[in-house]
Amino acid sequence: MKNREITKASLKRVKELVAGVENMTGKEYQEILDSMVKFHRYSFYNQMILMFHRCSQVAGYKRWQELGRSVKKGSKAVWILAPAYYKKKVTVKNEEGQEEEEEVRKLYFRSVPVFDISDTEGEEIERGLTTRSRVSFPEAKEAAEKLGLSVTLKPLEIIRGGYIKEKAITLNSNLNDTEHVGTLIHELSHWLLNHTNNKNGELPEEVEEQQAETATYLACRILGVERKSEFYLKGWALSQNIVKDFQTLDKVAKEIIGAINNKGGDIPPPKGVKKVDNFEATGIAEGFIECKDEKKAIAAWQHLIDTGLAWSLQGFFGRTASRLIEAGICHR
Numbered sequence: 039m040k041n042r043e044i045t046k047a048s049l050k051r052v053k054e055l056v057a058g059v060e061n062m063t064g065k066e067y068q069e070i071l072d073s074m075v076k077f078h079r080y081s082f083y084n085q086m087i088l089m090f091h092r093c094s095q096v097a098g099y100k101r102w103q104e105l106g107r108s109v110k111k112g113s114k115a116v117w118i119l120a121p122a123y124y125k126k127k128v129t130v131k132n133e134e135g136q137e138e139e140e141e142v143r144k145l146y147f148r149s150v151p152v153f154d155i156s157d158t159e160g161e162e163i164e165r166g167l168t169t170r171s172r173v174s175f176p177e178a179k180e181a182a183e184k185l186g187l188s189v190t191l192k193p194l195e196i197i198r199g200g201y202i203k204e205k206a207i208t209l210n211s212n213l214n215d216t217e218h219v220g221t222l223i224h225e226l227s228h229w230l231l232n233h234t235n236n237k238n239g240e241l242p243e244e245v246e247e248q249q250a251e252t253a254t255y256l257a258c259r260i261l262g263v264e265r266k267s268e269f270y271l272k273g274w275a276l277s278q279n280i281v282k283d284f285q286t287l288d289k290v291a292k293e294i295i296g297a298i299n300n301k302g303g304d305i306p307p308p309k310g311v312k313k314v315d316n317f318e319a320t321g322i323a324e325g326f327i328e329c330k331d332e333k334k335a336i337a338a339w340q341h342l343i344d345t346g347l348a349w350s351l352q353g354f355f356g357r358t359a360s361r362l363i364e365a366g367i368c369h370r
Contacts, residue, residue: 044117044149052086077195084118091116095195096152106161113158115151122148168220172262173298175215178222181297182207187229189222202228220258220265223294227253230290249283256291256316256347261298284317314341323355340368 069089077085077093088096093116099109123143130140179189187202191211194200199221200209207225209218227250228234233241255267314322314337321327322338329335339362342348348359362368 045119045147048087048117048119048149049083051090052083055086055090081119087116087118091154093154095155097155098150098152102153102158102160107155107158108160109153109158113153115153117149117151119147120150122146168217168258168263168265170264171216171219173219175218175222177298178219181294182222182226184297185226185229187226191218200225202234204234205229219263220254223257223261223263224250224254226294226297227251227257227290230293231286249287252283253287253290253294256288257294259344260291260295284320285315288316314338316341316347320347323358336362336367343368 077088080088096116096118097105099115102109123145125141126144127139127141129137132138182189187205187207189207189209191209193212194208194210198210199213199217200207202208202225207222207229209221213221228246231246231249231253233246233250251267255265257263258265258267314334318327319338319341322329322335323342329338339348339359342355343359343363348355359368
């Protein structure tokens, strides 16, 4: 079957489902709503297609291979819609009123194959980024509510921790309380960074995610929450302005720490090290903040090591930190 025919068949099936809503039982209607929540980042049509096929977690053939799993022999793909573009030459009038040809990009939708996790085999999928936490989920939830947000649990895609919409945080009930703590801090970071008001896309998604996870990592390190942020951040492009953002991200991390600890958000300096904040430490390390005091420069690097920033930023920080530790100048 050609791609166009597959797309038409998928759209027809979705239209039939929607047309039949008024004759659905309460349970059937709830299944539609549950599917919309589980695949909330997909379009409505794709949500319906995935619900019809009773999918729980989907990915393309190559993506499953990247995750260490392979599609079982004989498995049938589920075809969902994906945006694509083609180039077309059109005739337009220039400023002088003369006609000229211009190449434009036109949007259309085509069907692409995905497979449900039940049709794959191989390595166990990593189901979370947070591995250990000194903060309990009730403590983190109380902190979020203290900041004016609601927290609810609903079943989502297995690899999705949660999301925030306006002042409501939804966490994946398929994951454990330890993972809920890390995800909750991440979503709090989005809210405190005012990302929920970025409705017109002024700030690219990759920058939003990098900013939120940077603030999350800072807060988690101080709160005793172990989070594998490097695996999260490597999926997002680093912003060229991230260093300029550090003062804001540091403030957000402190506000979260203060809410969870039920006290002011000041982060205590590491033992035996002069007090520097994340922005100053990073500036000294990169050289855009002049520092002629050798002890202060060492203190800056020690701060980056203690907070974990040396390992979560670009390679230069980690390599330099490792050399300083090997030389006995700094310690872990």
